[in-house]
Amino acid sequence: MARKVLLVVPEAPAPGGTAVVDERRIDKRGIRLGVLDNSKGNADHLLRFIVDGVKSAVPVASVVTLRKDSVSLPAPADILDRLTREADVVVSAMAD
Secondary structure, X not given: OOOOOOOOOOOOOOOOOOOOOOOOOOOOOOEEEEEEEOOOOXXXXXXXXXXXXXXXXXXEEXXXXXXXXXXXXXXXXXXXXXXXXXXXXXXXXXXX
């Protein structure tokens, strides 16, 4: 007796639009790198690995690392404001 299996893939279809990408120039002094740690376990280790990779690829003038208090809540305005002021590029990651 044959059985039917219904497979459901919970993925949304890819949007049909195209992204507009501006070329960014890196200042000779280097980029100001922002790091947003979402406070999930091991995110700090993953972000450190990413920062080291960025530093080996492009000049980095400074790094500002900020950590959210809760993984389940958005970053507070003061953290976002500081990253806006002090960073040209922001990296965020999750880990476990």
